[in-house]
Amino acid sequence: MFPAAREGMVPSAGVALALRARPWLKRLDTPMCGRELDACVGVSVPMPPDLSFDMAGRSYCVLWRALDAMWSKFGDVPADMAAASAGTQDSLL
Incomplete structure (x- = not known):
């Protein structure tokens, strides 16, 4: 997703390019x-009940926790997510 690190450093221009190509990365903590x-990811992301909180009658969770819980459950990126994001500019892979 990000450019390879060189001598322990990741080039900032490469990170900026990756963020522009994958706008959902800016919303990981939202x-x-x-x-x-x-809607953010483009496929169904299950709401992890143990990591979510309720506010105004809805359950909320930050994106990175939901993705982490989903990928941990499946052991890898689910096939429907990989298929949905294949070939798109904001691919999760």
């Missing part, structure tokens, strides 16, 4: 409801 999680 609390989202289930519908927002799905």
